[in-house]
Each structure stands twice: as structure tokens, then as C-alpha cells.
Amino acid sequence: MATSPVARVALRAPSYQVNPYRGTAIPTRAELHLMNRLGVGYSRATFLQLRRAGGAEAWLRQQMRPGTVAESDKAKALADWFPDLRDSPARKWEKHISKTRPAWEHARIVGNHTMMRRMYSNRVLLETMVDFWSNHLHVKVNADLAWVQRTGYDAVIRKHALGRFDDMLVAATLHPAMLLFLDNWRSVKDAPNENHGRELLELHTVGRTSGYTEEMVKDSAKILSGYTVDVYASWNGYYDSRKHTTGPVQVLGFSAANGSADGSALARDYLHYLAHHPATARTIARKLAVRFVSDAPSDALVDELAGVFRRSGTDIKKTLAALxxxxxxxxxxxxxxxxxxxxxxxxxxxxxxxAQKPSGREGSFADAISWLHQGDLLYSWPRPDGPPDLNASWASASRMLGSFRMHWHLAGGYWPDVDVTYRRTTSWLPQRRIRFDQYVDHLCRMIHGKGSTSLLLKAAVQAVDVRPGEIVTKDHAVATWRFNRLVCVLLDSPEHMTR
Structure with a gap:
């Protein structure tokens, strides 16, 4: 098992002075920060895209209009890589029953497709926000029954990820995937299932501190009752007035007589009301701040973002711009x-x-990435609250070791090793002959988007047993068979694993 060379740096080892390789351009601190937080991370391709756009502000404006960003050929081709996703929900269920494609395998395919989009899309802000909202309006990818509609649910989140929250809340809440996941389809007249109405308030909108009561939870469930799913048949969502519970409702200032059997419009009005509620604005503002700023954002930041969110009519782009x-x-x-x-x-x-299109052979990159990151399947968090977004949740020893193994596999091109091409190790050399300390700085610029530090140089020297002034060529060990060890010094470091 590979361990981090950085973790093995001896404190008594001599310090080395960084020798910059200025031939490799790097972004400004502001540009790097923006790519790391609003994108899916720094890369040379994203850096080039940013500079071509005219800098950080111009790049961000462009990314907020994803339709104006030319998509990569590989990202456009991904739909053909995972043909099972095009099956109707009914067909997916048939494959599950026949064990041709059971539910857990379909969940893995959904995750693989989503992760591949993040790896190869030029529309990085869109992919980041799809991930953010998929966690906020969480539907477990392999949940009983709900999984058959998970692909369609992804399309809804993607459509609204940079639009308006009120539109997204209505579409996501009433989508058959959510109706199945939170049991609204089980509601019957005069006995509405409370799960959906409760989670809508607690997790998706106003939050626990808003002051809602148990009676309001029951009224929330009454309002949503009637929206259901044609289970075990077409799996389509529809409204059934025979399942709607009538009677007066009142939730945090929203009230209605609710006397009609058809309460479909009432539910939409209710969802719009919740989307614009001041408590919802603070819920969304705090979640955005925790995701994109820090684990403990100030009240001043949350208040400012909540104000923009409300004044803009729940406009996501304007709220992000303020952040x-x-x-x-x-x-x-x-x-x-x-x-x-x-x-x-x-x-x-x-x-x-x-990566290349999966050939069906075992170990194909596009299929194996579900296991490569050493964690759970994407969007498989078991509870409806979505996975945590706090540092302590992702800084355990087991997580670190899992990521170190993943870095080792990728840096060495060891696994996955089917339907994938890894960059030749010698192609990382910026010139035919280069001092080792300059080579380390060049690699830091390529991988971190900034120059080396003396600590990283010290770790690199110890990891591969090369003196700072030693000359590296294409035949040198650190450019060939020991390249992965050198690069893992940089990948296992906080400079790579934090953003």
C-alpha cells in the first residue's frame, strides 16, 4: 500500500531553497481560487480557458451562461457511453427484475456518467452547481423504487442549477424521484404521509429554526398529497385528486382553505412561497457559504447572500456573484x-x-471510477439530508489512505488500465535537461497552479533520493519509473487536497 511521501518528511532534514521554473505560467491567486472553488479544480486546460475568456471575472460571467461555452467533444459523447441511461423507467425496472441490470448497477452507471461529465466538461461551474444542488435536494441514487427515475431527476437539477431556486424547488419536489424517495406516493386521502412534507421544511427550505410546528408539518403533507407515481407500471408522476387531503392549512404565514379535490395548483403556490421565505434564503445562503467559503461563515456573509437571494427573486447566478x-x-x-x-x-x-468509451471489458476506466476514489457511490448517502460539507468529515485517516491509493494508481497509470490513456511520464519534462529542484517547481505549477514550497521540495528530495541540483533528462529515474513516486508527493499534499 502506498503512503504519502509528504507524511514521511523528517523534521531534521535540511531545508532547500525553491528554484522557480518561470517558463511554466501560473494563474494569479484570484484566478486560482476561483477555479478551485467555483470550478472542479485547477487544471492547465481550465487555466487556458480562463485566460482566453479575458481573466477571472470574464471567465465567471461566461461560465454562468454555460450554453455559450463550447463543450468538449468527449463530454458531448458521454451519453453514448452509457446507453442504459436512455431506457424508460419502466424498462429499467424490467431489467432490474430480470437481473439484466439490477438497481445497484444502474446507480453505479448514473454516478459514473456524472463523474465523467465533471472530469471532461468545459462547463465546470455548471457541473459544480449540479453537484451542489444534487446534495441539497438529495435523492439517494440507489433508493428503493426512486432509482428508476434518478436519471430524469438529474436532468431537472441540471436544467435549473444556474437558474432560479423557486423554479428548481417546484420541479424537484414534484418530480417522481422525490415523490418516491420521500414516500409522497404513499399518501392517501385523509391519511397523508408526513415524510415529504417534513423534509421539505426541515432540509430543503426554511430549516428547523424557522419556527414551524408539528401541525404545520401535517399541513405541509396535506398540501403535497395528491402528487403520486404510477408505481410498478409506467413509473410516471401524475396528480390524483382522489388522494388529496382537503381542509384548512397554515404553514409559516401561508394559509389556504384547501377545499378543492384538485390541490395541484395549491402545492405549487406553497412551494413558491417557501422558496421566497426569509428563512429559506438563510438556509440557501449558509449552504452556499459553507460549500464555497468556509465551514464557519460569518453571519454578515450569510445575511448579505440571503438578501441578494430574496431581492433577486431566488436568482442563483446573482447570489453566486455576490458570494x-x-x-x-x-x-x-x-x-x-x-x-x-x-x-x-x-x-x-x-x-x-x-478515458475512452467503455468496451465492456472488465476494468474499463469509465466503469471502474466508482471504486477508484475509495468511497461510497456518488449520491448514495442514505439519509435525505445529503452528505456533509464540513472538513472534519473528509479528513479522517481512512479517507487520506484511500486518496493516497487513488493518487498512486492514477500517477502510475496502474489502474484502471482498460479503455484509458495515461500521459507519458517523459512528456512532463519542460525541456531536455533540467535541474531537479526546477523540475519540482514546474510540476507544482502544472498540478497545483502555483510554485513549489521548500517543504514540498524537501519531501520530493527524500521521496526519490535525488539532490536538488541533479540534472533530470528523459532517461532519468524520476522522469520514468520513479515518476509516480515524485508526483504523489505533490498529489498527497495539502496543496492538492484542499481548495
């Missing part, structure tokens, strides 16, 4: 730990790993 402009965002570099999946996506991009 990026805030001084707290600018001062938060390096304060967030990458999740294992974020780390894997980032590592694939910086190493230039090129």
Missing part, C-alpha cells in the same frame, strides 16, 4: 478539504488522463 465578490470569499483560500470524489475528478484533470 464571489465578498471579502470573506477572497480570504478563504485553502480552507476547504476536497471530498474523495472531488479529489479524483481534480486529479484526473491535472494529470491529463484520457
Amino acid at each position: 464571489v465578490a465578498h471579502r470573506e470569499f477572497k480570504a478563504s483560500r485553502g480552507r476547504k478539504v476536497r471530498t474523495p470524489i472531488d479529489d479524483m475528478v481534480h486529479t484526473v484533470r491535472v494529470l491529463g488522463v484520457s
